[in-house]
Amino acid sequence: MPTEILMPALSPTMEEGTLAKWLVKEGDEVSSGDLLAEIETDKATMEFEAVDEGVIGKILISEGTEGVKVNSPIAVLLADGESADDIGAAPAAAPVATDPPAAAETTAETPSAAAPAPAPVANDGSRVFASPLARRIAADKGIDLKSLKGSGPHGRIVKADVENAEAKPTAEASAPAASAAPASSAAPAAVATGPSTEAVLKMYEGRDYEEVSLDGMRKTIAARLTEAKQTIPHFYLRRDIRLDALLAFRSQLNKQLEARGVKLSVNDFIIKASALALQAVPDANAVWAGDRVLKMKSSDVAVAVAIDGGLFTPVLQDADMKSLSALSAQMKDLASRARDRKLAPHEYQGGSFAISNLGMFGIDNFDAVINPPHGAILAVGAGVKKPVVNDEGQVEVATVMSVTLSVDHRVIDGALGANLLQAIADNLENPMTMLA
Numbered sequence: 506m507p508t509e510i511l512m513p514a515l516s517p518t519m520e521e522g523t524l525a526k527w528l529v530k531e532g533d534e535v536s537s538g539d540l541l542a543e544i545e546t547d548k549a550t551m552e553f554e555a556v557d558e559g560v561i562g563k564i565l566i567s568e569g570t571e572g573v574k575v576n577s578p579i580a581v582l583l584a585d586g587e588s589a590d591d592i593g594a595a596p597a598a599a600p601v602a603t604d605p606p607a608a609a610e611t612t613a614e615t616p617s618a619a620a621p622a623p624a625p626v627a628n629d630g631s632r633v634f635a636s637p638l639a640r641r642i643a644a645d646k647g648i649d650l651k652s653l654k655g656s657g658p659h660g661r662i663v664k665a666d667v668e669n670a671e672a673k674p675t676a677e678a679s680a681p682a683a684s685a686a687p688a689s690s691a692a693p694a695a696v697a698t699g700p701s702t703e704a705v706l707k708m709y710e711g712r713d714y715e716e717v718s719l720d721g722m723r724k725t726i727a728a729r730l731t732e733a734k735q736t737i738p739h740f741y742l743r744r745d746i747r748l749d750a751l752l753a754f755r756s757q758l759n760k761q762l763e764a765r766g767v768k769l770s771v772n773d774f775i776i777k778a779s780a781l782a783l784q785a786v787p788d789a790n791a792v793w794a795g796d797r798v799l800k801m802k803s804s805d806v807a808v809a810v811a812i813d814g815g816l817f818t819p820v821l822q823d824a825d826m827k828s829l830s831a832l833s834a835q836m837k838d839l840a841s842r843a844r845d846r847k848l849a850p851h852e853y854q855g856g857s858f859a860i861s862n863l864g865m866f867g868i869d870n871f872d873a874v875i876n877p878p879h880g881a882i883l884a885v886g887a888g889v890k891k892p893v894v895n896d897e898g899q900v901e902v903a904t905v906m907s908v909t910l911s912v913d914h915r916v917i918d919g920a921l922g923a924n925l926l927q928a929i930a931d932n933l934e935n936p937m938t939m940l941a
Contacts, residue, residue, distance in 0.1 A: 507562055507592050509578040510541065513553050516850040518725055519546045523571045524579060528552070533561045535582070542579070547721035549846040559584050563592050571721075591663075642667045722815040733874050737793075738914040741872055742922050746930045748888045748904040754936040762830060772808070772862050773833045775885060777939050778932035780804035780824035782925055783858055789925040791916050792857050792878040798916055807856035807876065808836060810843045817843040818876055820856040829939070864888060870907035880916035883929065884909040906933075 512522060523545035529535060536558045543552055562583035566573055573579065581592050639662045643650050648670050655662035700708070719727070751774055759768055783790040783804040791800045804825040807818040819839035824832060842848050857880055861873040864887035873884035886907040893903045908929075912922040932939055 507581050507583050507587055508557070508559075510555075510580040510582055511576050512566075512573045512579050513544065514575045515544060515546045515549075515551050515553065516854070518729075519575060521572050521574050522546050522721065524566050524568060524573055525550055527564060527568055529561050531561050531564055535559060535561060545721065547725040549848055549850075551849075555582075557582065560587075562587070562589050639664050639667045720814060726815050729877070730874050733877055737875050737877060739875060740912050740914050740919065740922075742910040742912065742919075742926050743870070743907070744926060744930060745905045745907050746933050747893070748906050748933070751933055751936045752888075752904060758829070765830070767830045767833060769829055769833050771864075771888065772860075772885075773829050773836065774933060774936060774939070775860060775862065775883070775929075776806055776808060776821060776824055776832055776836065777827075777829055778929050779858060779860060779883060780806050780821075781932055781939060782928035784825050785928045786921065786925045789880065789917050789921050790857050791880045793880065793913055793916050794878060801857045804858070805856040807853075807859040807879070808839075809859065809861040809873075810840045812844045812846070817848060817853050818856070818859055819843055819848060819853050822855075858882070860885060864906065870909060872909050873911050875911050875913055879913070881910055881912045881922065881925065884911065 512524075515522070524542060525545045526543040528540045528542055535541065535555045537554075537556050539555045540552050541555050543550055559582040561580060563581040564579075565581065566579040583589070583591070640650065642648075642664060643653075643662075646667070648667055650662055650667075653662050653666050653670055655666055748771070751771070755769055755771065755774065762769070781804070783801075783806075787800065790802075790804060791798050803823045805820050805822045806824045807820045810817045810819060819836075821827070821832060821835055821839070827835070839848065839852060843853070859873075859876050859879050859882040861882060862885040863871060864885050866887075868886050869889065870886040871884050873882045875882050888904045888906040890902050891905045892900050893905065895901050908926070910922060910926045910929075912919075917925070
C-alpha cells in the first residue's frame with residue numbers, strides 16, 4: 506500500500522522545520538540512499554535520504570513551506586504495482602523512515618507528532634492491507650475490512666472489493682463507548698513571558714516599525730534562554746586575569762608556528778585553560794540531568810559562535826587532550842561551518858561547559874546565560890591595559906581580562922565554582938604549564 510514519508514527529526518530540539526527544497530519530483534523512482542529533500546532545522550540546512558525504494562506518488566508539502574511539524578506527512582511513496590489512484594485523499598499506511606544523522610535521534614526534548622492510526626488487524630493477528638480509498642469507502646459504508654478478501658496486488662483490498670461487499674459493522678463501531686481512551690490530563694499553563702503580541706502591537710500603534718518574523722533558530726534561542734533563566738538557579742563568580750605572560754608566550758609560539766600556517770588566538774588558550782581546569786576540578790565537570798548529576802570524564806568544551814540571526818555552540822570534544830594548534834584548527838573549521846549552517850547535530854550537542862567571548866567586540870565584562878544542561882559558562886571580556894599593584898606593592902600597567910563564571914547551583918556550589926575559576930586563571934596566567 507502507499508506509504509507516507511514523514512518530516513524527520515534532524516536534531517533533538519527540532520519540533521518543526523522548513524522544507525527548503527525537494528530533490529525529487531512526482532513520478533521519480535527512488536532507491537535506498539537517494540536524497541529526497543533539503544530540510545532547514547532550527548540550526549542548519551540538512552539533506553535526508555530514502556531508506557526504501559519506490560516511486561514518488563505525491564508531494565504533500567511544497568518547497569519553502571515553513572513550520573512543518575516533525576512526523577507529519579510530506580510525501581507518499583508508491584510500491585511496485587501501485588498507482589496514484591491508490592493514494593486517495595488521506596494516505597493511512599505506515600510511515601517511511603528516513604535516515605537522519607545518527608546523533609539526531611528523537612529525545613525527550615523533541616515532542617513527536619501523534620502516530621498514524623494503525624491498520625485493522627484480522628482475528629488471527631495478521632494485518633489487513635487496503636488502499637486508502639478502499640478504507641475511506643469502507644468507513645462510509647460501515648464495512649468491516651477484516652471480513653473482506655482483497656483482489657489487489659499481494660492480496661490488498663482495493664476499491665472494487667469494498668464496493669462489491671455487503672455492509673458489516675466494524676469492530677470499532679460495535680465497541681462500547683467505555684472502551685475509548687481516557688482523556689489526557691490538562692497541559693500545564695504556559696509561563697508568562699511578557700505582554701501578549703496584541704498588547705505590544707497596540708502599545709506601538711501609530712509608530713513606524715518593521716516587523717521581523719521569527720525563524721526556527723530565533724524561536725529555539727528564545728525558548729531555551731527563557732527556560733534557562735526561569736529554571737536554572739544561576740550564581741556568578743567574577744575575577745580579573747592578567748594576560749601579559751600569555752600574550753608574550755602566544756607571540757613566541759606564533760612565530761614558531763608561522764611556517765605551518767598556524768596562528769593561535771587568545772580564545773584558543775582560553776579553551777585549553779578551561780579544558781584542563783575541568784580535569785583539575787573534576788566535580789565541576791558535570792551536567793544537570795533532571796533527577797541526577799552526570800560527572801563527565803572528558804573535557805568537552807562548547808564555544809559560542811555568532812552567526813546571522815543567532816548563534817551556535819559547537820563542541821570541541823576531549824579538548825584537554827588536544828594541542829593548542831589542533832584546537833585552533835578545529836575551532837576555525839567549526840566556526841566557519843557554523844556560519845554556513847553546515848554543522849551536523851553531534852557537532853553542537855553535548856559538552857559540560859561553555860565559553861562566550863565578547864572581548865573582540867570591545868565588551869569589558871558581562872554575564873552569560875547557562876546553556877542547559879551545562880553546569881557553567883565562562884563569559885570573557887576584552888583584555889585592556891589597567892594600573893595594577895604588583896606583589897612588591899608597586900603600581901604598574903598590565904593587560905587585564907575580566908571574566909564571569911555563570912554557575913548552575915544545582916550542579917556546582919560556590920566553593921567548587923571558585924576552585925574551577927581559580928584553575929582557569931592559573932592556567933592563563935602561567936601559560937607554559939598548559940604544554941606540560
